[in-house]
Amino acid sequence: MRAMVVRRFGGPEVLESAEVPVPAPGPGQVRIRVAAAAVNPVDAATRSGLLTEAGVVPPRDVLGLGWDVAGEVDAVGEDAGFRAGDAVIGLRDRLATPLGAYAEWIVLDASAVAPAPAGVSPAEAATLPLNALTAAQALDLVDTTGTLLVTGAAGAVGGYAVALAHARKLRVVAVAGSSDEAQVRAFGADEFVRRGPSLGDRVRAVVPGGVDAVLDPALVGLDALDAVRGGGEFVAFAAGAAPIPLRGVRVRGVWIRADGTRLAELARMASEGVLPLRVADVLPLSDAAKAHERLAAGGLRGRLVLTP
Template identity: 75%
Template sequence: MRAVVVRRFGGPEVLEFADVPVPAPGPGQVRVKVAAAGVNPVDAGTRSGFLTEAGIVPPRDVLGIGWDVAGTVDAVGDGVTGFAAGDSVIGLLDRPSAALGTYADFVVLDADVVAAAPRTVSLVEAATLPLNGLTAVQALDLLDLPPGATVLVTGAAGAVGGYAVALAKARGFRVVAVAGAADEALVRGFGAEIFVPRGDFLADRVRAVIPGGVDAALDTALLGLDALDAVANRGRFVVFAAGAAPIPLRGIKVEHVWIAADGAALARLVTLVDDGTLPLRVADTLPLAEAAKAHERLAEGGHRGRLVLTIE
């Protein structure tokens, strides 16, 4: 089968195709015939060597690329009862040190990190959900706030930020969204009650509408101290990238969300997709053969939604 791997770090040009054996599912695992794989910044971080330099991925001769997957169960290992061949599923491969990722014809996943795919959207759309949706959910879990709390979401028009706005709204939070001025209607559509355009003196402008500051912030745009300054004393602040945590001033609890695959949580997200609470966004699709081009497009930025690789 085909699989995209990296044997040396660098730009999109280092992505190469390998012809590897089709993996066999072990006990408690399923093999998925991949229909679509989301293209995420973490994929670029693996390819460039950033994750290895940061101590997140150990050095190895070959690294697979890709975390998100949507497809069809092709085979199941011993002990698997919740899935059968032919089931449409989504899942997350959360081991960046794996030799094979989801940019491939087939991928093997533990059954407990897989969920039935949404019924109301295509597999291409569904492939945008696992990594970004679970990241948003697990970040909100870290806040441990009651309904009615005010939550600032930076990068609210982005893939993780958009999910964070919608999911925070669904939990009963008052959402203050930060994004480019042109994206106001978009993020209000996700459920933001208050919109603050991206720009200088962010904290002053947030505090003008929320005196004393917000209860918490999800800093998906990695604004750091600019966003922290908008949080009330002894509030909460969640960061989304290694090394991005600001100094925890004024007793603010600063935490990092480290994503973990979770099939049960993914199934709950699927329910929110199917009932219309959680919109999915595909920026564009490219065939697997154009993985390098997809990474070039990813580096350009400015996408509303995720790029998705399709596998024939």
């Protein structure tokens, strides 16, 4: 089968198409014929070597790329709980494996897989697992029924965070570029604050005293912390991105983990239109390098998706 792999670190040009054996599922695993795989910033960070330099990914001769998959089960191991022909989505949360979702087939633990959301395309479904699970697991870290600030609210993780917080009936303050205000309000934001300097002052003009909690997928850091009331909560989204816990603010980091049960709940919400599934473009798997170039150029709304 064909798979995109990395044998050396560098720019998009190091992505290599390789012929590798079709993997076989073991006990408690499923093999998925890949219909679509989303392209995420973590893929670029893996490809460039940034995550290895940071000590997150150990050195390997070959690294696979791709966390998100949508497709169809075509083989199962013992006690997998799925059947051949099931339409599914899944999350590969192990960074240092030689095969990822940028491939024609992938084997995942059944616990990382969920039924695909009904009524959406595989490309749309593939944008859900990593980003929606990250948003949901981050939201689980805060204990508030009051006001939540979400930075990067027009991004993939931020958009899901706004929608999930709105579904929990929190008062959501969204931070994004001016041109994205209508979009993030459609996600469920109650208040909008334009991104930029002195964020704390501008948020406090909307929410006197500061918000109860912040989700910071845009990695704003201290400026976002300044928007939180004393004793509030802050969730960081990358290693080394957590600010100093000033004023008694509880600072925590979210570390994504595969969770098929939770993913099934998110798929149901996507089917019901609660979660926005946004596809920036669909490209063939062979154009993975072009997808990484476009990701690096920025300005995307939604995820690029690769199809074998």
